[in-house]
Amino acid sequence: MRKREAMVMSRQQQQYIHTTHESFICSHCGRAVTPTANGTSNRNHCPYCLYSRHMDIRPGDRRSGCRGLMEPIGIWVQRNKEWSIIHRCTACGFIRTNRIAGDDDENTLLRLAAHPLSALPFPMRLGQESTV
Structure with missing residues (x-):
């Protein structure tokens, strides 16, 4: 498919695009989530627990039949230095990234980014030089 064709959406595809500008209750932490903050075009995760x-199926189409919780499992730093949350569906295993929002809890984001350092796949010996 050529680049121009990929950028043009059919009318059928356009009818499924849905932006979320409404409040909701987070299914994971139970907190009330208000509409989007600065820097976001739609709300797609809880700013408190990041679930x-x-x-x-495609961003904004609201066509997935799964409806499982998407657990935040990591942070992806894009080339432009913008952070995205990596989510994995707890029901089906689907993985997707979502840009962080201006009102996301900074401590929760930092804990998520630092988590791999607390679960190293090898023993860490402080004070010893590497033999490599």
Whole structure:
């Protein structure tokens, strides 16, 4: 498919695009989540616990039948230095990234980013030089 064709959506595809500008209760932490903050075009995760819900097949279409909780499992730092949350569906295993929002809890984001350092796959020996 050529680049121009990939950018043009059919009318049928456009009818499924859904932006979320409404409040909701987070299915994971139970907190009330208000509409989007600065820097986001739609709300797709809880700003407190960073969980999401598996709603889309393609971003914004709301066509997924799964509806499982999307657990935040990591942070992806894009080339432009923007952070995205990596989510994995707890029901079906689907993985998707979502841009962070301006009101996301900074401590929760930092804990998520630092988590791999607390679960190293090898023993860490402080004070010893590497033999490599």
